[in-house]
Amino acid sequence: MVPDEIFVRNQWDSVLSVRVPDAAGRVALLLPRSSFRQDEVGRLECRPSHFAGPYLISSHVPLVAAAASRRAVLRGLTSTASALALCGCAGMAAGPRFDASALVLNPTLLVATTRKPVNGARAKPWYGPDRASGLVVARAQLTPPDDGRFSLASVGLADWRLDKIEPVAQTGDLIDPAAGGHDVLIYVHGYNTTFETAALDAARLSDGIKFVGETMVFSWPSRASLLDYGYDRESAMWSRDALQQVLDGLIANPIIGHIHIVAHSIGTMLTMEALRQLYAQLGEEAVNRIGAVVFASPDIDMDGFSSSVQRIGPLAGKITVVAATNDRALAVSRWIAGGITRVGAAQKAQLERMGIRVIDASQQGWGIINHDLFLSNAQIRKVIRNSVDGHPGTGA
Numbered sequence: 001m002v003p004d005e006i007f008v009r010n011q012w013d014s015v016l017s018v019r020v021p022d023a024a025g026r027v028a029l030l031l032p033r034s035s036f037r038q039d040e041v042g043r044l045e046c047r048p049s050h051f052a053g054p055y056l057i058s059s060h061v062p063l064v065a066a067a068a069s070r071r072a073v074l075r076g077l078t079s080t081a082s083a084l085a086l087c088g089c090a091g092m093a094a095g096p097r098f099d100a101s102a103l104v105l106n107p108t109l110l111v112a113t114t115r116k117p118v119n120g121a122r123a124k125p126w127y128g129p130d131r132a133s134g135l136v137v138a139r140a141q142l143t144p145p146d147d148g149r150f151s152l153a154s155v156g157l158a159d160w161r162l163d164k165i166e167p168v169a170q171t172g173d174l175i176d177p178a179a180g181g182h183d184v185l186i187y188v189h190g191y192n193t194t195f196e197t198a199a200l201d202a203a204r205l206s207d208g209i210k211f212v213g214e215t216m217v218f219s220w221p222s223r224a225s226l227l228d229y230g231y232d233r234e235s236a237m238w239s240r241d242a243l244q245q246v247l248d249g250l251i252a253n254p255i256i257g258h259i260h261i262v263a264h265s266i267g268t269m270l271t272m273e274a275l276r277q278l279y280a281q282l283g284e285e286a287v288n289r290i291g292a293v294v295f296a297s298p299d300i301d302m303d304g305f306s307s308s309v310q311r312i313g314p315l316a317g318k319i320t321v322v323a324a325t326n327d328r329a330l331a332v333s334r335w336i337a338g339g340i341t342r343v344g345a346a347q348k349a350q351l352e353r354m355g356i357r358v359i360d361a362s363q364q365g366w367g368i369i370n371h372d373l374f375l376s377n378a379q380i381r382k383v384i385r386n387s388v389d390g391h392p393g394t395g396a
Contacts, residue, residue: 101207102182103215107142109203110174110184110216111165112246114239115195121165127195129223131235135242137174139166140199140217144207160203162196171249175214175256183213183257183291184250185388188243190265190299191232194224204375205262209385213257218243220270229336236266240273247278251289258291260388264374265329268298268343272308279312287314292387296322296374297344299333305343309354320392321351322380324361324373357392359383 103109113136115127121138145158168174175184187202202217220239222232250259263271275293278286298305298321309316323344330345343351351358361373361380373380386392 101210102212103142103203103206104144107144107203109140109142109199110214111138111140111199111219112136112171112216112242113138113195113219114235114242115219115221121167125194125196126162126165127219129221131221131238135171135245137168137171137246139168139174140164141166142199142203144203160200160207162199171246172253174216175253177255183211183260183388184216185211185213185260185262186216186218186246188218188261188263188267188271189220189222190263190267190297191222191229191236192224192226193219193222195219197224201375205381205384208375208381209388211388216246218246218267220267229333233266233269236270237273240270240277243270243274244277244281247274247286247290248281251282251285256289259289260291260293262294262296262374262384263298264296264372265299265344268295269300271295272300272305272312275312275315276308279315283313290315290318292384292390292392293319294322294374294384294387295319295343296380297324297327297330297372298342299330300343301337302341302343302346302350306354309356316355318392320357320359320383320387322359322361322374322383323348323351326362 113127114132114134115136116130116132117136118125118128121127127136140162141164143161143163145160175182185206187198187205189198189201193201198219199217202215206215218239220242221235222228247259250256261271271293272295275286275290278290293315309319321343323346325345325347327342327345330342333342334340334345341350348358348360359380361377374384375381
């Protein structure tokens, strides 16, 4: 007898759901990330005779550890591949990717960081939580998930890998002149994030929106600990001059097209500060070269944000805020900040009165945190893609 469903899940019942919709044995695999529901990512062909009843595979992760390693959940699910043996899998149908991102075709990630290198950045963890004496730039060589028909990637159980860091002398040397005319996508990470996690999130984001230009991660010194919010916040603000330096260098490079920025959580705070400084220095030139600016779950004081919006001129019209009133992480941030509402958890009408484009993602997540929907939710990724393509405000 074929069961209605087979579940592979964590203690919050939200990691993995494998559904068997009919007697033919076709199953669909759903992978949430950080307790969020993910789109259907692959199909398996299984022999119904191998099913004796519903199965439950639990991964018991302590709450604090789970929050600290939310981006490791997907990689950890690789161990559940043994559950597929229960299905007696006969094949994994995965078609070729006709819309591969530029990063898949050339898996080189540009790196700009204010973190201090560890052992010359020759091996993991590459860059640590301490502050460097200045801006460091490099190229990171990645390996994308194997996209073969019978690979784990075809069912969402494989991930990007960081293999090597190659130091570069200055920002202007990062991009090959032969690749001129491409746009650049910069990802600025948030609180509680290691360098490697930030780099791989940048790759997932770029690949998820099928970006066709160069991708860069700007990584500031985070201690990657739930208890070090204060250090992370100060380190982010300390890094704003370095981010402006990166933007200055890219704008000065004539072979680069538009510069798009996706910033998350605390990363939006230092991004806004860098944009303020950039506009004060370059004015219209900055407006012409900066493309889409997406603030995902911005951890910024509402009053501070309003003040900054008034000081960046036409750059404010390029900002799209992805907000969710049920963002639990920002609720904690609000408590730490003495009850001041964070931009990412504000009511849509409050932000629209500032002239800011807002995507309300409150109904998009069904997890307990709802803080990184920009990576886990297809509709939010579509919003980002549309913003980069010059059609902001659509997709959700």
